[in-house]
Amino acid sequence: MPVNLVATPVAELYPVPGVRWGITEAGIRKVGRKDLSVLLLEEGASVGAVFTQNRFCAAPVQICREHLAKNMGIRAMLINTGNANAGTGADGLNRAQASCIALARELNLSPEQILPFSTGVIMEPLPHDRIAAGLPAALADARENNWGQAAEAIMTTDTVAKAFSTRIKLGGTDVTITGISKGAGMIRPNMATMLGFLATDACVSPALMNQLATELAEGSFNRVTVDGDTSTNDSFVVVASNKAAHAPITSLDSAEGQALRAAMLAIARQLAQAIVRDGEGATKFITIQVEGGKTGAECRQVAYAIAHSPLVKTAFFASDPNLGRILAAVGYAGINDLDQTRIDLYLDDVLVAKNGGRHVDYVEADGQRVMKQSEITVRVLLGRGTAADTVWTCDLSYDYVKINADYRS
């Protein structure tokens, strides 16, 4: 059961001028499910992207990097579920490239203008012939108001389609921002999530797009974790179709640049948090806020140690205020000169530990009350500086084990 997450109604997902989605069933792994999506961009769109830092990155990620480096103007993206095309060696690169060539032929483009994305089981050969065979149907389906269907088509173990949309004014002009994402397990993004696509019709100089993608990922997908497993296929793509009438944004620090970035970050964060809310087996949404560090990096390190501790995660699942487990995780996070006598721990507004020990006024009933909630904030004060950072995660339940023991079968 996802935690306080329902799919956004299709009517509330605004189309982005210049951006179309087409979807079909290609029978990649199982029959009878939409598993192939094509994203079509009109000429002149700006594209930025960030990818997994997993050294075992998938074939499509390698092809994406090559095609973006060619700088020939990205015009289409090709996304399949059911197969990750990772751990597939040279043969996997050939199959990903063959899929791009097939789509390029249909669209009369160069293969380098196409970005491929795959998600699903690792180390299985990609059925690129079935992808090629599915392309005409996907292209026939292409339209601007297809975001909701695209969000459904890229799901794997997700239980809720993840799509969010907003509109802002830029230089007096209405601008739309719409994005989708997928992911529920193998989630500890490092520069991106499993798959995320965020588009706007705002006019943004192509030179800014990678910076924009990186900054958005830093504030959203790079702050969530389900199980600490960084996927081989993580990809986050940001598109500006440049169709809106305002003057082009040439700096993210201009008033318009800041407004656009803030609005896009809000959507990116919703998409990233939706992945945690729909985390495999999740029953609780946990915000881990670490303050008083010397650097943001060490705050993040502590937050991730807590977020990845199976003992902390199972305690949340059980609604058991066994909060010493949080202190233990703080202690092994890897800060060598950490002084335990300066550490305070809050659960929402309840002061649990003060100066490294149980607070005198803390009673278990207070901890119990917060632990029963479906949304909980853990706040750790390190008492050694002014830096802070936040990470979002979920609990670890029987169903996480069930889902991952059963996946594939």
Added chain:
Amino acid sequence: MPVNLVATPVAELYPVPGVRWGITEAGIRKVGRKDLSVLLLEEGASVGAVFTQNRFCAAPVQICREHLAKNMGIRAMLINTGNANAGTGADGLNRAQASCIALARELNLSPEQILPFSTGVIMEPLPHDRIAAGLPAALADARENNWGQAAEAIMTTDTVAKAFSTRIKLGGTDVTITGISKGAGMIRPNMATMLGFLATDACVSPALMNQLATELAEGSFNRVTVDGDTSTNDSFVVVASNKAAHAPITSLDSAEGQALRAAMLAIARQLAQAIVRDGEGATKFITIQVEGGKTGAECRQVAYAIAHSPLVKTAFFASDPNLGRILAAVGYAGINDLDQTRIDLYLDDVLVAKNGGRHVDYVEADGQRVMKQSEITVRVLLGRGTAADTVWTCDLSYDYVKINADYRS
């Protein structure tokens, strides 16, 4: 169900001359269970120890370090279960010290000659008065052939008492080595396990004891992981009672030093592996062997990434050869210049992936056959050097979640 682990029969646990255990019920957390043990050493014993690297180390760990530094000759150890006395601040230190003072009074020793150990729930006040009240009964029970009972008395979520024993000849003299350990969850020892006590009547110069303890821990307790959570209380103590008739060992590189170290390492490794075999919810015992690295440290880093991946661990639980998850873990282990096209993966003798891709001869039936075993070796060849290292772990099952969601209640 522990994996291929049964308690060693008490008759096969050889007493160590000069070392006695006394055990009693002190009612520390629950009534009707043996929860307090005293280890008594005759004068002249050499003691070495290593402790958790968790910065939130427990009060008894801090006291142990202080007392060892005083170098007054350790004569007794005091071990309680049911309460970890961690996350307890200055009050916790006082209570641990009060327990040492109570035992010192009974034995007519200085408190600095006593090492305290606690294991159990974190952030609860230690009932040191109940410990003091239990001491006379524990001391009345003290005898040399009490190792099996001590192994039972230090258990928490363990399901099998962990004790092993051996005899070797040193300079023509029979020497005994006997050890016990406890631990099943919160296991990713860093310089030790939850609790481990290893004693010999061999004669070893006191100056060598910390080196011996460190080397033994490195080859045993520091190579096992259940859930990646480093405990606040990890302690591993090595005792030489110096009662045997051979000439004292003054260097671990002498023939006798090497023989003793090898025999002690074998027992330490059995104790450490027993913790994994009895890992919370474990159904499989997994050996992760990483070869062809530039350094041992990077091999260990890769081995731990695999050993800690919830996705890999659940696949083992399911006997599902979803082995791409292992490649993904290799990829995110943090070796930045890793070349995926040089990596080979074996499951026991089955070559699964060659040069970073699925091996052409690999068929899933072969992977399936190995995954169904209760003991599995994962072998990763990094193809970048000659270093190697090995880590032992277990799978992640429903029961891990159940045990940790229910613990305390």
